Amino acid sequence: MSRRCTPRSAGYCPAVELTESIATMKCPFCNHEDTPVLDTRLSEDGRSIRRRRRCEDCDKRFTTYERIELTMPVIVKKNGSRTEFDPAKLRGSLMLALRKRPVSAEALDVAIQSIQDKLLQSGEREVMSGQIGELVMRELKRLDKIAYIRFASVYKSFEDITEFQDAIDEVGQERKNARKRES
Numbered sequence: 001m002s003r004r005c006t007p008r009s010a011g012y013c014p015a016v017e018l019t020e021s022i023a024t025m026k027c028p029f030c031n032h033e034d035t036p037v038l039d040t041r042l043s044e045d046g047r048s049i050r051r052r053r054r055c056e057d058c059d060k061r062f063t064t065y066e067r068i069e070l071t072m073p074v075i076v077k078k079n080g081s082r083t084e085f086d087p088a089k090l091r092g093s094l095m096l097a098l099r100k101r102p103v104s105a106e107a108l109d110v111a112i113q114s115i116q117d118k119l120l121q122s123g124e125r126e127v128m129s130g131q132i133g134e135l136v137m138r139e140l141k142r143l144d145k146i147a148y149i150r151f152a153s154v155y156k157s158f159e160d161i162t163e164f165q166d167a168i169d170e171v172g173q174e175r176k177n178a179r180k181r182e183s
């Protein structure tokens, strides 16, 4: 499909406005809402887009940038307060759950990295602390059932008690199987 410009008035291109303007980018000089894009350029590293715009009203030109935002989301606690994501704290709570468990430092690093990657990839600017708790539980469940139960017993509410019970049953079953193998 060609994107031919069919101006309704001189200098006004509805096609450009529809496809290239992000909602209405107001003119920083006069607040006018028609600021069509004159020129769009991708940066060398392909991670930002620079757009030159011209105000339809005052004719001034300005530049906007579109960039990828990859920062750790802010953590929203249950009481609504916000706190910065703290990788040391995350490691601390995983290590506490994994105390004296047969899990290597490398496996712990992989788990922490996986949690951080998921938070980054969510693209969210804020996440509830509960979401991080869920990610931690998922990793611990994979790493070590005992550590998972330790963490979940502190973390999970009683509504999730069936899932918790399932994990305990699984551990019980694993122990029974181990005993069978030994005898």
Ligand SMILES: [Zn+2]
Pocket: 027, 028, 029, 030, 031, 032, 055, 056, 057, 058, 059, 060
């Ligand atoms: Zn203007």
